Each structure stands twice: as C-alpha cells, then as structure tokens.
Amino acid sequence: MQENRYALEDSRARFLLVDENFVEQARQLATQLPALERIIHIGQGPAPADMPGYEQLIEQHPAIPDSGRADNDLYVIFYTGGITGHLKGVxxxxxxxxxxxxxxxxxxxxxxxxxxxxxxxxxxxxxxxxxxxxxxxxxxxxxxxxxxxxxxxxxxxxxxxxxxxxxxxxxxxxxxxxxxxxxxxxxxxxxxxxxxxxxxxxxxxxxxxxxxxxxxxxxxxxxxxxxxxxxxxxxxxxxxxxxxxxxxxxxxxxxxxxxxxxxxxxxxxxxxxxxxxxxxxxxxxxxxxxxxxxxxxxxxxxxxxxxxxxxxxxxxxxxYKDMIVSGGENVYSVEVERVLYLHPAVQEAAVIGVPHQQWGESVHALVVLRQGSQADAQELMRFFREHIAGYKVPRSIDFQDQPLPTTPVGKIRKNVIRDQFLDHLGKN
Known part of the structure; x- marks a missing residue:
C-alpha cells in the first residue's frame, strides 16, 4: 500500500481506477492523498455507493475533444526500482x-x-x-x-x-x-x-x-x-x-x-x-x-x-547492482533492506538472492536484532507486506546474534553471506 501511495503522490494523480480487489485500499488512500479527486470503479458488478462506475460515467457524459497530445508529450509513467533500487517514476x-x-x-x-x-x-x-x-x-x-x-x-x-x-x-x-x-x-x-x-x-x-x-x-x-x-x-x-x-x-x-x-x-x-x-x-x-x-x-x-x-x-x-530475479521480476536487495531497517527491532540486515527450484531465485534475508528486542520471521513478514509488493517479500529469513561480515570500510559483504548460505544448503 505504501508503494501505491508513493506513486500516486509522486505523480500527483487526480483520478484512481480500481476493481473490487482494491476498493478498501483505495478508500484508505483517499484519506491520505488530498490531491486525489475521484476514485472510479472498473470492476465486475455494481459499483460501491461511494464510487461512480466507469461504464456509467461513459453513458452519462458526451465524448470530449481529443487533447491533441503526441510526439514528445508525456504519455505514461511506470514506477520501477530503477537502476538504484529506489522507487522512481519512469x-x-x-x-x-x-x-x-x-x-x-x-x-x-x-x-x-x-x-x-x-x-x-x-x-x-x-x-x-x-x-x-x-x-x-x-x-x-x-x-x-x-x-x-x-x-x-x-x-x-x-x-x-x-x-x-x-x-x-x-x-x-x-x-x-x-x-x-x-x-x-x-x-x-x-x-x-x-x-x-x-x-x-x-x-x-x-x-x-x-x-x-x-x-x-x-x-x-x-x-x-x-x-x-x-x-x-x-x-x-x-x-x-x-x-x-x-x-x-x-x-x-x-x-x-x-x-x-x-x-x-x-x-x-x-x-x-x-x-x-x-x-x-x-x-x-x-x-x-x-x-x-x-x-x-x-x-x-x-x-x-x-x-x-x-x-x-x-x-x-x-x-553491477545487487538485483534478484525471482519469477522474472526484478527485486533490488537495497529496497528490501530499507524496509527491514524501518522495523524497530532490526539492528542489521542483508538481503540476497538464493536458488529456488520454481522461481529461479528467491529473496532471503539475514537479520541481526537489536539487543533486548524480539521479533520472529512471521512478524517481519507481516511488516514487509505493509510496505512493499508481495513478490519482494522475503520467502525466508534467518536470524543471527553476531554482526554481519563487513569490508574494511564497513560495507556488508553479501558475497560472503551468499557463500555461507550455499555452503549450509549443501550440507543439508
């Protein structure tokens, strides 16, 4: 939901079209985005009372003139992790x-x-x-x-x-x-x-x-x-x-x-x-x-x-970047790590791609908790789903009490973490 909110706010969207699967989320977004003027229902069956139906709007209004947009005029904005992993509008x-x-x-x-x-x-x-x-x-x-x-x-x-x-x-x-x-x-x-x-x-x-x-x-x-x-x-x-x-x-x-x-x-x-x-x-x-x-x-x-x-x-x-390809979707590890660091119990985190029989790679997280804090994998999974798309949520999370391996300048050594994971996988 937060990614949807970011995209709507960043693009200054005024209208939002949703089907029955996103009606409740759209209502929540409407309370958070004052620039959002109208939510239009495009799903199956009758539209909710608080949302006009797309087909009904077409029937009730005459055709409007062509806006004449072409050539280098803006046509569409796609939101993607981009080269850096931070959500951007392309x-x-x-x-x-x-x-x-x-x-x-x-x-x-x-x-x-x-x-x-x-x-x-x-x-x-x-x-x-x-x-x-x-x-x-x-x-x-x-x-x-x-x-x-x-x-x-x-x-x-x-x-x-x-x-x-x-x-x-x-x-x-x-x-x-x-x-x-x-x-x-x-x-x-x-x-x-x-x-x-x-x-x-x-x-x-x-x-x-x-x-x-x-x-x-x-x-x-x-x-x-x-x-x-x-x-x-x-x-x-x-x-x-x-x-x-x-x-x-x-x-x-x-x-x-x-x-x-x-x-x-x-x-x-x-x-x-x-x-x-x-x-x-x-x-x-x-x-x-x-x-x-x-x-x-x-x-x-x-x-x-x-x-x-x-x-x-x-x-x-x-x-060149730490990107995970899971089921054909690009997942940037830094994007997932940012969410982990939002959790108050997380001290350190690293996200890597690990082999997966069905999806090619799956998202795996290694977490060090703050001293005196508690959190388990299920809690972190619920936290993830509130912040990022489902395909980016780690399929597995491991915890350790020792600091993550780093380079002399303090960068987490993901290659070492990946090798340790594969070595452990090979022994089991």
Whole structure:
C-alpha cells in the first residue's frame, strides 16, 4: 500500500481506477492523498455507493475533444526500482511508446490475426507492451483476472490464443502441471520470455512438449521501453552457444558495451551494457540527478554487465547492482533492506538472492536484532507486506546474534553471506 501511495503522490494523480480487489485500499488512500479527486470503479458488478462506475460515467457524459497530445508529450509513467533500487517514476513519451510498439512488431514473424493472452500484471512492461503492439496490429486481447496456470491453459484453449509473455519458471510450471495434457495449446505460436535466459534442459523439454510454440527471449528494462534485444526462435538451438545469449538489437535500437570511463570496447570484451533508441525514457520523474547518472550522451547505461560477440549477439554476464530475479521480476536487495531497517527491532540486515527450484531465485534475508528486542520471521513478514509488493517479500529469513561480515570500510559483504548460505544448503 505504501508503494501505491508513493506513486500516486509522486505523480500527483487526480483520478484512481480500481476493481473490487482494491476498493478498501483505495478508500484508505483517499484519506491520505488530498490531491486525489475521484476514485472510479472498473470492476465486475455494481459499483460501491461511494464510487461512480466507469461504464456509467461513459453513458452519462458526451465524448470530449481529443487533447491533441503526441510526439514528445508525456504519455505514461511506470514506477520501477530503477537502476538504484529506489522507487522512481519512469516517464515515457507518445513517440517512445509508438516506436516501441512498431519495433516490437518488426521482430515478430507473424503480425496478422494476433490473439494475445495476458499473464503479467499491467504495471509491468511485459503486459503493457502487448497492449500497444497488439492493438496496433488490430489483434485481440485475452485478459485473465490473475495468473493461475489452470486458467491460462483454459484461456489458450478456449480463445485460441496465438501470443503470450511468460518467464522460464512459468513455462516450467506449465509443463509440470498435472492437467497439462488435457488442454489443446497448439494455437499458441509465439511465446516471448524474459527475466532470465532459458535453461538448456528446459528449452529441450519445451521443444518436445510444445512443438507448435516458437520461443523468443527479450532483454531490456523499463527505462528502455521494456526491451532492447530479441533472441529469435531460429537461434534457439539447445546445443548451440546462441541460446545462452539475449539475442540481437531490435529494429531501431543500438546496443554497445562500454568500460568504466564510458568508452566503447571491442567484441567479446566484458563491460556495461548501454542502449540507445527512440524508446528510451525521458527521465525519472522529479529526479534529475538520478536521470543524469544513467541517461547521458543519448545512451541508457543499464548497470548490467555483458558483452557482444562478433555477430552482435548480446550476452548478459552479471549485474553491477545487487538485483534478484525471482519469477522474472526484478527485486533490488537495497529496497528490501530499507524496509527491514524501518522495523524497530532490526539492528542489521542483508538481503540476497538464493536458488529456488520454481522461481529461479528467491529473496532471503539475514537479520541481526537489536539487543533486548524480539521479533520472529512471521512478524517481519507481516511488516514487509505493509510496505512493499508481495513478490519482494522475503520467502525466508534467518536470524543471527553476531554482526554481519563487513569490508574494511564497513560495507556488508553479501558475497560472503551468499557463500555461507550455499555452503549450509549443501550440507543439508
């Protein structure tokens, strides 16, 4: 709830549209945000007495003139952890979004009669991008109320979906579902995935069990319009090297690797991934210093490390920042740690990503309590849920009474903590 409040307050939102799942939260937010003029109900069934219904408002009011916004005018603000992990509003122009949609269509083999079934939430570019390029192609939108594998399989089968976006863990969940063989999924031709490369064993199994599907990996971030490169289906050869890459730049997108001074490096040399295109964000809302730190000379400096081979295929090697990729969602450890430090019982805290069979990585916290204070994992979990989104909440919390290991300058040594966790995991 606090993240929603921050986004609404930071963007100076005047209207809020909610369905039945967020009615109570919206009422609470309305008491805290005086700039919020109206809450509009867009859910199923009749609207609550204190909220006008969206369809009713449309029926009762005449059409309004086109506002004439276009080109570099502000179109949308996405809130993301950004490069630093602090929640920021990524501002995108009409021109950037239109370019993004056209570039995405340019990467697809089939662009007619598309029927896209949505899995990720619309707060994420993984769902927002198809809204634009599927609409631009004259396609059909199949919207699920929430992600649940049974409803996804049913939706593909009943509505003959042709396109979707999944993360590798979801593909694995699909193929291991007990009812997997009870649904006809053959209509689906294009499966975009991201968040992490497709493990080779999983790719081989997907080719065998989903022979009608063509997989395409994308790499990018909110600040780059949600994507920058694509690994096409024909490069998904399980025994080849390219399946380990994130593909080549999309139409109209330039990717280069730079050293610590910002100078381009040669092919196969590791450095920071930088991206240039019309789809780049304009800025972080009301954060000029943060914007200038990552967006300069026309390039977005991603904070990710990687290299380009001599054919222009991008290989993402590691992250400069401590970021955890859980189920395709980026979780910045510093963001979770900030919440822990808000709890009065917490003296020290470190958050790391640890292996997870289903989600790739899960969020794990190591906590040192203040002397004389008490708190258990359940209490901290409840505290987390009041402050951050559910997918960022640690799935496991360990406590210790000794100070966390640090460098000579006092920085917590997360690599040591991670190694100790994996060593303990290996012994059990």
């Amino acid at each position: 501002t995108m122009s009409h021109q950037a979004i239109c370019f993004s949609a056209l570039s995405y269509l340019g990467m697809l083999t089939h662009t007619r009669h598309l029927r896209h079934i949505y899995v990720p939430g619309f707060f994420h570019f993984a769902a927002a991008s198809p809204v634009w390029y599927i609409t631009l192609s004259g396609g059909t939108h199949i919207v699920l109320p929430k992600f649940e594998m049974q409803s996804f399989m049913l939706g593909v089968s009943q509505h003959r979906a042709t396109n979707t976006v999944l993360v590798p863990t979801m593909i694995n969940m699909l193929m291991t579902h007990p009812d997997f063989n009870q649904y006809d999924l053959s209509s689906l031709k294009t499966c975009i995935y991201g968040g992490s490369p497709m493990p080779e064993a999983l790719m081989r199994r997907a080719i065998e069990l989903l022979p009608d599907w063509q997989f395409r990996q994308i790499y990018g971030m909110t600040e780059t319009g949600g994507f920058a490169t694509m690994l096409h289906w024909e490069d998904h050869t399980p025994d080849g090297i390219r399946i380990k890459s994130a593909g080549q730049p999309a139409p109209g997108v330039s990717v280069r690797i730079v050293d610590t001074k910002g100078a381009p490096v040669a092919a196969n040399v590791l450095g920071e991934i930088s991206i240039r295109s019309t789809a780049l964000m304009d800025s972080y809302l009301k954060s000029p210093d943060s914007t200038q730190a990552v967006l300069y000379d026309g390039w977005m400096h991603t904070g990710d490390a990687g290299y380009l081979d001599d054919q222009g295929f991008l290989f993402v090697a590691d992250r």
